[in-house]
Amino acid sequence: MSYTVNGRELETDAQGYLLEADFGDDVVPVIAAAEGITLNDDHWKVVGYLRDEYREHGHTPNFRNMLKGLSAGVLPGCDSKSLYDLFPVGPAKQGAKVAGLPQPLGKGGY
Numbered sequence: 268m269s270y271t272v273n274g275r276e277l278e279t280d281a282q283g284y285l286l287e288a289d290f291g292d293d294v295v296p297v298i299a300a301a302e303g304i305t306l307n308d309d310h311w312k313v314v315g316y317l318r319d320e321y322r323e324h325g326h327t328p329n330f331r332n333m334l335k336g337l338s339a340g341v342l343p344g345c346d347s348k349s350l351y352d353l354f355p356v357g358p359a360k361q362g363a364k365v366a367g368l369p370q371p372l373g374k375g376g377y
Contacts, residue, residue, distance in 0.1 A: 270297050284363070284370035290318055294367040302356070302365060309342060310353055314366040316341045321363075327371050330359040 270277045270285075272294050278286045283301065285294075295314055299306050316337055317327050328336060330347075338345045350358035354365070363371050 270294065270301065272297050280370060282364075282370060285367055286369060288318075288321060288369060289367040290322075291367070295365060298367060299365050302361060304354070304361075304365060309345075309349075310365070312341050313337065313350070313353060313358070313362050317362050317366040317368060321366075321368050327359065327363045327366075327368060329371075330357070333359050333362070 268279045268281070268283055270279065272289075272291070277289060277294065280286060283298075295311075296306060299310070304310065317333075320333075320336070321327050327333070330350075334345070334347060334350065337350070342349070347358075350362075354361040360371055363369075
């Protein structure tokens with residue numbers, strides 16, 4: 268599987284996660300459409316948060332830490348239901364996929 272973004276072919280693993288992170292904004296709508304997600308402002312806030320965490324730590328947070336980080340300032344008052352409304356397959360994993368990041372591995376996170 269792969270995604271084509273602006274004429275570039277982006278390679279993925281078997282689950283559709285990019286093999287290498289792509290921080291371009293053009294990749295997000297392509298992957299979101301493939302996931303059946305219609306983007307809104309809250310999706311973009313989560314994408315920005317996950318990309319920042321990936322840049323800073325080399326991986327994305329697990330769901331619990333993601334919820335803490337987002338509700339602390341990026342999306343004040345968000346809860347697990349609101350995150351699952353945005354990313355129904357799973358906010359931590361599907362959010363990372365839509366953000367153009369490699370597949371989060373393991374359950375630990377940080």
